[in-house]
Amino acid sequence: MQRIEIGRFEVYLLEDARFRLDGGAMFGIVPRAVWESKSPPDEQNRIPLTIRPMLVRADDRWVLVETGMDAKPGEKHRRIYAIEGAGALLGQLAELGLRPEDVDLVVNTHLHFDHAGLNTVSRDGKIVPLFTNARYVVQKQELYDATHTHERNRASYLAENVEPVLEAGLFEEVEGEVELVPGLRLVPLPGHTLGQQGVVLESEDAVLVYTADLLPTLAHAPLPYIMAYDLYPVTTLEVRKRLYPEWHERGAWLVTPHDPAHPLGKLTLGDRGWKAEPVALPGG
Template sequence: MRPPLRLKLGALELFVLNDGDIWLDGGSTFGVVPRVVWTRLTEPDEQNRIRLSMNPLLARVAGQWVLVETGIDRKPGPKHRELYKLGDENPLLAQLAALGVAPEDISWVINTHLHFDHAGLNTRWQGGRLLPTFPNARYVVQRQELEEATHPHERSRASYLPENIGPVLEAGLFEAVEGETELLRGLRLVPVPGHTLGMQAVELESEGQRLAFTADLIPTLMQTPLPYIMAFDLYPMTTLETRKRTYARWLEGDYLLVFTHEPGHPLGKLVVGDKGYRAEPANP
């Protein structure tokens, strides 16, 4: 288990957390990229699954704690955990506690989207009831994503689990935004449709330094090339166009990137060469 990774972004203090590993089908994760190509980048297990991680981001912005993503849902039970080779517990809360941050201290939870591996600890069992894990937080999501999550279709239903969404709705804690939004000074939400139409990335800026949390636009460093789009993306051609537009922005702005599913070092920067875009590991 990787411990929290501390970094400074200008005057901001950030921590890249870890909520453990998830093992997903390698072919689905790399989409149209042939197995003979993607196995040069990562080694699958005996069931063709590859190791990914969950890397939520904790930031102190304007005197408030902001948590970007809440890790994976382990609540469905042992079959679910076996399918994805999950541990029994969410280490996210323990990592927060080690930093002296209690769930009640979080003022903002940013859901890049509401899939079970990104919003899994939106809720937890407390006193025999499913309740919001962060009771004093506003859970910020794009309005379109909230609409899709509460009215899923046959293709998306398995990814949107009501247990991660319903209790937050009932508590009135969701804050739906529309389009690019400055949530706090130096913290901006940027729509990055494709994986879902309502997915958003998170950009932070302080003293001329910039960082972007990529969400599933770029799940891992090795999936940076433009055509390396997951089969899980509901709108892959939209992903492609979003990548072209957003990559140009992040490259020009010299953004440090946090990859939401990177199993190794979670930080990188975009570079472009003869074969197009790729990412290189970067130090904090």
């Protein structure tokens, strides 16, 4: 866990689980000959990833962005994705003296199982919401898609992370850009899914962007480095082209959800286009 300060916000970068996904799927059209030196694959062609939820102390509220990896589906699921350390999020909250019921707002960037896995837990054979006092804030489009799946997205949306929260009435659906608390905005980042959202923190000239899967790792910053998992890859490209110049100009700190080595980065623009460089943690 790393702690940083962005103006008046305290930000904690957590790590819920390590896992692996197919390197080819992660890098889309980029050939293995190009990506393998940056991200060496294992014997099954999988590359190491992490899932990095972000906790923000905003005024007197605790805002949790992403709830981590779902390990509820069991052994086969854990083996396919080589999931280790799922649920570590809870121990990290406890280190801060927090129980799940102390979280005021959960931001689901999207509802895939590696991002919304601790939306719910299994208790006494029943799957129930974990953050019982929170509103789970999600784009309306995302919740619609997660509850109306098709063959192309069904493996990513597990009903157990969504239905119990729906039944408990804990989802708050939003549409488009929303200022959730002063200085903390939810911004639509469509492409990976149509209803994906990111988080922008702005305070005292400092800007931090939680990129969601618009940039799953810093290595994905070059414009054509778009995951094969993205349902609308050209939309991903357009959103990057629209937002990169602003993020670059404002010196935004970037937090990506899956980078296994670098919790923070910044965009750079060189002769060969956009990249993101890892940066050290600022004061905190």
